[in-house]
Amino acid sequence: MKRRKLVNYSKYGYLFAIPFILAFLIFTLYPICYTILIAFTNQEGVIPPKIKLLKDPLSCFKYLFKKRNSGKISYFLDSLIATAKIWIVNFIPQLGLALLLSAWFTDNRVKVKAQGFYKVVFYLPNIITAATVAILFRTLFGYPIGPVNDILTSLKILKTPYYFLNKPKSTRAIIEFIQCWQWYGSTMITLIAAVIGINPEIFEAAEIDGANRWRKFWNITLPSVRPIMLFTLVTSMIGGLSMFDIPLLFAEGRQDLGAQTVAIYIYNTSFKQPYKYNRSAAASIVLFLIIIALSVALFYVMRDKDAAKLEKMRKAELKRAKALGRGV
Amino acid sequence: MASNQVALHSKTKSDIAFKTTIYIVCTILAILSLFPFVVMLVNATRSTAQIQAHAVSLIPGSSLSKNIKILSTKKTFQPLVGMKNSLIISASTTILTVYFASLTAYAIFAYDWKLKKAFFGLIMGIMMLPGTVTMIGFYRACYQFHLTDNKLMLILPAIAAPMTVFFMKQYLEGALSMDIVESARIDGAGEFRTFNSIVLPIMKPAMATQAIFAFVGSWNNYFMPRILMNKQKNYTMPIMVALLNGDIYKTEFGCIYLGLSMTALPLIIIYLFLSKYIVSGVALGSVKG
Numbered sequence: 001m002k003r004r005k006l007v008n009y010s011k012y013g014y015l016f017a018i019p020f021i022l023a024f025l026i027f028t029l030y031p032i033c034y035t036i037l038i039a040f041t042n043q044e045g046v047i048p049p050k051i052k053l054l055k056d057p058l059s060c061f062k063y064l065f066k067k068r069n070s071g072k073i074s075y076f077l078d079s080l081i082a083t084a085k086i087w088i089v090n091f092i093p094q095l096g097l098a099l100l101l102s103a104w105f106t107d108n109r110v111k112v113k114a115q116g117f118y119k120v121v122f123y124l125p126n127i128i129t130a131a132t133v134a135i136l137f138r139t140l141f142g143y144p145i146g147p148v149n150d151i152l153t154s155l156k157i158l159k160t161p162y163y164f165l166n167k168p169k170s171t172r173a174i175i176e177f178i179q180c181w182q183w184y185g186s187t188m189i190t191l192i193a194a195v196i197g198i199n200p201e202i203f204e205a206a207e208i209d210g211a212n213r214w215r216k217f218w219n220i221t222l223p224s225v226r227p228i229m230l231f232t233l234v235t236s237m238i239g240g241l242s243m244f245d246i247p248l249l250f251a252e253g254r255q256d257l258g259a260q261t262v263a264i265y266i267y268n269t270s271f272k273q274p275y276k277y278n279r280s281a282a283a284s285i286v287l288f289l290i291i292i293a294l295s296v297a298l299f300y301v302m303r304d305k306d307a308a309k310l311e312k313m314r315k316a317e318l319k320r321a322k323a324l325g326r327g328v
Numbered sequence: 329m330a331s332n333q334v335a336l337h338s339k340t341k342s343d344i345a346f347k348t349t350i351y352i353v354c355t356i357l358a359i360l361s362l363f364p365f366v367v368m369l370v371n372a373t374r375s376t377a378q379i380q381a382h383a384v385s386l387i388p389g390s391s392l393s394k395n396i397k398i399l400s401t402k403k404t405f406q407p408l409v410g411m412k413n414s415l416i417i418s419a420s421t422t423i424l425t426v427y428f429a430s431l432t433a434y435a436i437f438a439y440d441w442k443l444k445k446a447f448f449g450l451i452m453g454i455m456m457l458p459g460t461v462t463m464i465g466f467y468r469a470c471y472q473f474h475l476t477d478n479k480l481m482l483i484l485p486a487i488a489a490p491m492t493v494f495f496m497k498q499y500l501e502g503a504l505s506m507d508i509v510e511s512a513r514i515d516g517a518g519e520f521r522t523f524n525s526i527v528l529p530i531m532k533p534a535m536a537t538q539a540i541f542a543f544v545g546s547w548n549n550y551f552m553p554r555i556l557m558n559k560q561k562n563y564t565m566p567i568m569v570a571l572l573n574g575d576i577y578k579t580e581f582g583c584i585y586l587g588l589s590m591t592a593l594p595l596i597i598i599y600l601f602l603s604k605y606i607v608s609g610v611a612l613g614s615v616k617g
Contacts (some may be wrong), residue, residue: 012519013439017447020432021486027466030580034465043468097357104350110343112350113349120603121358123610124365127599130549131566132591135573136368139584142383147367181360186610205423213346242458245550249570263460263551270464271555278401281464289463295456 004286033286058284061106075255076283079265082258086172086247087240090179094236095229098187102225103217105188105197108203122185128184134249137259139179141165162237169258175247179240187232194228195221230301234294241291262287337596343366365592371585379581395582402576402583408588409561410568417479417553417564418546425542426535428487433496434523438509448497455490459552467555477559487601492538495612499534537609540602544595565591 042049054060064076072078101122107113112118125133140147141164149161164170198220206216244263251259252266260268262283268279268308368387371379374389399405436448459466462504470476505525514521528535540541548609550566557563600607 009519010439010441013435013444014439016431016439016523019428020493021447023428023485024450024454026484028457028462029467029489031462031469034469035462036465038464038468090430092551101354104354110350112347112354115606116607118354118358119607120599121361123607124361124596124599124601127544127567127606128365128592128595129550129569131548131550131569133364135569135584136364136588136592139581139588140364140367144378145383145581147383159484189607189610206468225588237599238456238458242551244459245459245566250571263458265461266460267551267555270467277464277468284461284464288457291456291458291461300418303431319592 003043008078008207015143035281035284038278040284041278041279043277044279048254048275048277054278060276060279060306063279064282064286073318075260076265076286077261078255082172082255083241083243083261083263085239085258086176086179086261090176090235091236091240092186094180094184095232097184099222099225101184102190102191102195103221105192105222107213108200122188125182126186130245131249133178134246137174137226138165138250141174154274165271166257167253168256168258171251171254171259175250175259178246178250179243183236187236190228190232194225196262221273227301234297234301234328238291238294241287241294263307292324362520365596368585368588368592369564371582373516374582375579379585381447391582392586395586398580399583399586400570402580404560404571404574404576405568405587406560406563407565407568407587410591411594413479413562414547414565417482417542419544420479420483422539422542424483424486425489425492426539429492429496429538430528430531430535431490431523432493433500436493436497438505438506438527451490451493455494463551470556475521476556478556479562481556482546482549485548486542487606489542493543495538496531496534499531503534510529512532537605537612539562541609546617547595553585 001117003250021313040053042054056062066074068108101134104110105112105118105203141149143149143163143165144161146161148164149215152158153161162170164174202220202224205207206220207245211219231262243261243264244267247253247259247261251257253260253264266280266283266287269283270277332590359492367384370385370388372385372395373392374385375391377386378389378391381564428540431453436444461510467476470481476480508526509522512526513519517525548566549564550570553564554570557567569588569591571583583592
C-alpha cells in the first residue's frame with residue numbers, strides 16, 4: 001500500500017496539457033511566427049509571389065511610420081491615434097460611471113432596491129452581437145429620417161435633421177458612446193464584486209469616526225478597488241486596441257471620419273487592393289509589441305505582492321540551507 | 329436630546345434625497361440600455377412607410393409578415409443559414425473550450441511537473457492576445473493549405489482558451505481537494521477516468537458559467553469568420569447582419585429592423601433566462617472583450 005505513493009504522476013500533467021499545447025502551437029505560435037516572417041518578405045498582391053526576403057527587410061516597418069506625400073502623418077500612425085482617442089474618450093466616463101454606480105449599489109445605509117434588475121439591464125448591451133449593435137445605431141442615427149433625428153426635431157431641439165454619419169466629430173462621438181454604453185455595465189459588476197470584498201469592519205470603523213459618504217468612498221473604497229481598476233484598465237485597453245466591428249460597420253471604418261482603427265487598418269491593408277500582406281503583418285507586429293508592453297504592465301499590477309515576498313524568502317532560506325549543508 | 333433628534337431627522341432627509349438621485353439616474357440609464365432594442369423590435373413590425381413618417385413609436389404595427397416576405401425575397405441576408413453555421417461553430421467551440429480548459433487546468437492543479445510554472449506563465453502571457461495580431465499569418469497559412477471556408481479553422485483553436493484555463497484553475501483551487509483524487513487512486517481508478525468521472529462533475533458550476541461566455545463570445549465573433557469565410561453558405565450570423573448595411577436594404581427600413589431583431593432576439597431570450605449566471609460570472613471572472 002505504501003509503495004503506491006511512490007508512483008510518479010507527473011507524466012499525467014504533461015499528458016493532460018498536450019491538447020492545449022498542440023492547439024497553441026498550431027493556432028497561435030505558428031501564426032505569430034509566420035506573421036513576423038511575412039513582415040520582412042515580398043508577400044503582396046492577389047496571388048503573392050514565391051516567398052523571398054525583401055532587399056530592405058525593414059521597408060514595411062519604415063513605410064508604416066513614413067509621412068504621407070501630403071506631409072501628414074502615415075495612415076498607420078493615424079489609425080493608432082484614432083484608436084487611442086476612441087478608447088480614452090470611452091473609458092474615462094465608463095470607469096467613472098461604473099465607480100459611481102458600484103459605490104451606490106454597495107452603500108450600507110441606503111439599500112438600493114431592484115439592484116438585480118438594474119445590473120441585468122445595464123449589462124444587456126454587452127451580450128448583443130457588436131455587428132448588430134453597430135448597424136442598429138447606424139439606422140437609429142439615419143439621415144434624414146431616423147429615430148434620433150425624429151426625436152430631436154419633434155422636441156424642437158433641431159430645426160432640420162442632422163447628418164450624424166458624415167462628420168468626423170459626431171461619428172467618433174457616437175462610436176465612443178456605443179463603446180461606453182456596451183461596457184460600463186460589465187465594469188460596474190466587476191467593481192461591485194471588488195467593493196463587496198472589502199472588509200465591512202473598515203467601513204464601520206470609519207463611520208464611528210464620523211466619516212461621511214464621500215470620505216468613505218475616497219479613503220476606503222477607491223484605494224481598495226485600485227488593483228481591480230487597474231486590471232480593468234489594462235484589459236479594456238487591449239480590447240480597445242483590437243476594436244474592429246463597431247467602427248467598421250457603423251462608419252465603414254472610414255479614415256476621414258476618424259473611424260479607421262488599427263485592426264481595420266490591418267484588415268484593409270491585406271484584404272483590399274493592393275493586398276499588402278507584408279505591410280499589414282508589420283503593423284500586426286507593432287501592435288503585438290504594444291500589447292506585450294501592456295501585458296507586462298498587467299502582470300506587474302496583478303502579481304500577488306505578499307506571495308512574491310514569501311517566495312523570495314523561501315528561496316533565500318533554501319539557498320542558505322544549501323550553503324550550510326555544503327559547509328558541513 | 330432635541331438637537332440629536334434633529335440631526336437624525338436631517339440625516340434621513342438627506343438619505344431620501346440621495347436615494348431619489350440614485351433611482352432617477354439608474355432609471356435613465358436603464359431606459360438608455362433598453363430604448364435602442366425597443367425601437368428595433370417595434371419597428372420590425374411596422375411598414376417602411378410608417379417608419380418614414382415617424383421613426384419612433386412604441387405601438388407595434390401590423391406589417392411583420394410583410395416585412396418577413398420582403399426580407400426573404402432579397403436573397404443576400406439569409407438568417408437561417410447564418411444561424412445554422414453560427415450554431416454549429418459556437419456549440420463545437422463551447423464544448424472544446426470547456427472540456428479542454430478543464431483538463432488543462434487540472435493538469436496544472438493536480439500534478440507537479442517540471443515545466444508547470446513556465447507553462448502557466450505562458451497561459452497568462454497569451455491570455456490577452458487578440459486575434460488581430462495573429463490574423464495575417466493564420467490567414468496566409470489557411471490559404472496555402474486550402475483551409476479557408478473550413479469551419480474547423482474557427483472551431484479547433486478553441487482547444488487552447490487561456491482565459492478559461494485561468495478561471496478553471498482558480499475554481500479548482502477552491503473546490504477540489506486532492507484527498508478525493510487520492511481515494512480514487514487507491515480504488516484503482518486510472519488518472520483519465522478520475523478526471524472524467526470525479527473531477528468534471530465537481531467543476532460543473534464553473535463549466536456552466538464558462539460555457540455561456542464561450543458560446544456568446546463565439547456567436548458574436550465577427551473578425552475571424554469574416555476573414556476566413558468567403559462563400560455565402562458559410563457565413564455566420566454577424567457576417568449576415570453586416571450584409572444589412574448593403575445598398576439593396578437602404579430604403580427598406582422595416583426589413584433592416586426585422587433582420588437586426590432576428591439576430592438579437594435569440595441572444596436577448598437566452599440572456600433573460602441565464603442573466604443571473606452571466607452577471608455572477610462577470611463578477612467572478614471579469615471577462616473582458
